[in-house]
Amino acid sequence: xxxxxxxxxxxxxxxxxxxxxxxxxxxxxxxxxxxxxxxxxxxxxxxxxxxxxxxxxxxxxxxxxxxxxxxxxxxxxxxxxxxxxxxxxxxxxxxxxxxxxxxxxxxxxxxxxxxxxxxxxxxxxxxxxxxxxxxxxxxxxxxxxxxxxxxxxxxxxxxxxxxxxxxxxxxxxxxxxxxxxxxxxxxxxxxxxxxxxxxxxxxxxxxxxxxxxxxxxxxxxxxxxxxxxxxxxxxxxx
Amino acid sequence: xxxxxxxxxxxxxxxxxxxxxxxxxxxxxxxxxxxxxxxxxxxxxxxxxxxxxxxxxxxxxxxxxxxxxxxxxxxxxxxxxxxxxxxxxxxxxxxxxxxxxxxxxxxxxxxxxxxxxxxxxxxxxxxxxxxxxxxxxxxxxxxxxxxxxxxxxxxxxxxxxxxxxxxxxxxxxxxxxxxxxxxxxxxxxxxxxxxxxxxxxxxxxxxxxxxxxxxxxxxxxxxxxxxxxxxxxxxxxx
DNA sequence: CCTACCACCTGCAAC
DNA sequence: CGTTGCAGGTGGTAG
Numbered sequence: 001x002x003x004x005x006x007x008x009x010x011x012x013x014x015x016x017x018x019x020x021x022x023x024x025x026x027x028x029x030x031x032x033x034x035x036x037x038x039x040x041x042x043x044x045x046x047x048x049x050x051x052x053x054x055x056x057x058x059x060x061x062x063x064x065x066x067x068x069x070x071x072x073x074x075x076x077x078x079x080x081x082x083x084x085x086x087x088x089x090x091x092x093x094x095x096x097x098x099x100x101x102x103x104x105x106x107x108x109x110x111x112x113x114x115x116x117x118x119x120x121x122x123x124x125x126x127x128x129x130x131x132x133x134x135x136x137x138x139x140x141x142x143x144x145x146x147x148x149x150x151x152x153x154x155x156x157x158x159x160x161x162x163x164x165x166x167x168x169x170x171x172x173x174x175x176x177x178x179x180x181x182x183x184x185x186x187x188x189x190x191x192x193x194x195x196x197x198x199x200x201x202x203x204x205x206x207x208x209x210x211x212x213x214x215x216x217x218x219x220x221x222x223x224x225x226x227x228x229x230x231x232x233x234x235x236x237x238x
Numbered sequence: 239x240x241x242x243x244x245x246x247x248x249x250x251x252x253x254x255x256x257x258x259x260x261x262x263x264x265x266x267x268x269x270x271x272x273x274x275x276x277x278x279x280x281x282x283x284x285x286x287x288x289x290x291x292x293x294x295x296x297x298x299x300x301x302x303x304x305x306x307x308x309x310x311x312x313x314x315x316x317x318x319x320x321x322x323x324x325x326x327x328x329x330x331x332x333x334x335x336x337x338x339x340x341x342x343x344x345x346x347x348x349x350x351x352x353x354x355x356x357x358x359x360x361x362x363x364x365x366x367x368x369x370x371x372x373x374x375x376x377x378x379x380x381x382x383x384x385x386x387x388x389x390x391x392x393x394x395x396x397x398x399x400x401x402x403x404x405x406x407x408x409x410x411x412x413x414x415x416x417x418x419x420x421x422x423x424x425x426x427x428x429x430x431x432x433x434x435x436x437x438x439x440x441x442x443x444x445x446x447x448x449x450x451x452x453x454x455x456x457x458x459x460x461x462x463x464x465x466x467x468x469x470x471x472x473x474x475x476x
Numbered sequence: 477c478c479t480a481c482c483a484c485c486t487g488c489a490a491c
Numbered sequence: 492c493g494t495t496g497c498a499g500g501t502g503g504t505a506g
Binding site for chain 1: 495496497498499500
C-alpha cells in the first residue's frame with residue numbers, strides 16, 4: 001500500500017497544514033544507492049514544488065520550463081548552465097542541465113530532461129515533483145506521477161496498482177512552506193528484476209512494433225516483474 | 239509638417255536591453271528625427287528592391303525571405319545576425335534582425351518583422367519595397383503597399399485614397415540598375431491625429447468582435463483622420 | 477541522415 | 492491596462 005506524501009502544494013507559503021497521515025511505510029529498496037550516503041527511501045525530504053507537465057515539457061523541445069517563482073526560490077545559484085542532480089524514487093540519479101534563457105526570461109531544465117521523460121514515460125498532464133533532503137542542502141529528488149486518463153497505453157498490471165497522485169484537490173492548502181515529511185515512493189518488491197540506471201545506455205528499444213522500455217525508476221517496475229521492462233505501444237502519435 | 243509623437247519604443251527597447259547585441263541607441267523615443275538629420279520624406283532615395291509578400295512572409299513564421307540576389311547585392315555585410323534599421327514613410331525606424339539561414343540557404347529578416355507586418359497590416363500579395371538614402375550609405379527605408387483585392391477588410395476611406403505605388407511596373411527597370419529617384423512618402427497632414435510609433439505597445443485591440451489597429455505608419459493614417467484607427471474584422475482565419 | 481541540445485524569439489493570457 | 496510568465500516555437504551546431 002502506498003501512502004501519501006503531500007506533494008502538495010503549490011505556490012503559497014501558507015503552511016498551516018500538513019497531512020501527517022502518512023504511516024511509515026518503509027520503502028524497500030531492492031536496490032542500490034547511487035547517489036548519497038543514505039538509502040534514498042529513508043531520507044527526510046522537503047517538498048519544493050511540482051508541475052503538471054505541458055505538451056511542450058514532454059515534447060520535442062526537450063526542455064522543462066521551471067516556473068520562475070520556484071526556480072528563483074529553490075535553485076538560486078543557477079543561471080550559468082549549472083548541472084543539477086535529482087534522485088528518483090529508485091535512487092537513480094538524473095542530471096539535468098539547468099539554465100536561464102534570457103530571451104524568454106525563464107528557467108529551464110534542458111540536457112538530460114528528455115531522457116527522463118522517456119524513461120518515466122511522461123506525458124502531458126503528468127506531474128513531476130521536486131523535493132530536497134531536509135538535512136543535506138543540495139541533495140535533490142524527483143518524483144513523478146502519471147495522470148489518470150492516459151490513452152493508448154498498454155500497461156501490464158500497473159493500471160490497477162497506480163495510485164492517485166497524492167496531491168489532489170484538498171491538499172492544495174497544505175504545504176509548500178517547507179514542511180518536512182517522509183516520502184514513500186510506492187515500494188517496489190524486492191527481486192523484481194533488473195534495475196537499470198539512466199546511464200546504462202539505451203534502455204528502450206523497439207520490438208515487434210512496440211517500444212520496450214526498461215525502467216528501474218517508476219511504479220510500473222513493480223508490475224513488470226517478469227521482464228523488468230514495460231511495453232507500450234507506439235503508434236506514431238504522441 | 240506633422241508631429242510624430244512616436245510614443246513608442248518603450249517595449250522594444252526594454253526587450254532588447256538584455257540582449258548583448260544591443261548597441262548604443264542614439265535614437266530618442268520622443269524625437270522627431272529617428273534615423274538621420276533630415277525629414278524622411280524629402281530624402282533622396284535609391285530604390286533597391288521590392289517583394290510581393292508570400293503567405294509565409296506575413297504568417298506565423300515571423301520572417302521575411304529576402305531574395306538572394308537582392309540580399310547579396312544590397313546587404314553584403316550580413317550573415318552574422320546583423321540588425322538593420324529601416325525608416326518607414328513616417329520616419330519611424332524599424333529594426334529587423336537580418337541573417338542567413340544555412341538550412342534553407344536564404345536570407346531572412348526575422349526579429350521585428352512580425353511587428354511591422356502587424357502594424358502595416360500586411361497580407362499575402364502586398365508589396366514591400368526597400369530603398370536607401372542616395373547620400374548616406376547605410377540609411378535604409380522601407381515602404382509598403384497593399385494589393386488591390388483584400389478580402390474581409392473594412393477600411394475607412396483608404397481604399398479610395400490609396401495612392402498608386404510609386405514604384406510600379408515601369409520603375410522596376412530603374413530600380414535594379416541603381417537609379418536614383420526622389421520618392422514621395424505621402425506626407426501625413428498636420429493634425430490628422432495621433433501618430434504612433436511602432437513600439438508604442440499594444441496599438442491594436444478588440445472592439446465588438448473587430449480588431450482595431452491604430453496605425454501611424456502607413457497610408458491609411460492619412461485617410462483615417464476621423465479616428466486614426468483602422469478596423470478590420472477578424473473571423474479567426476488568417 | 478537523424479536526434480539532442482543550445483540559445484534565441486513571440487504571442488498571448490493572466491496578473 | 493501594461494507588464495510578464497511561459498507555452499510553444501525557431502535556426503544552428505555537434506555528434
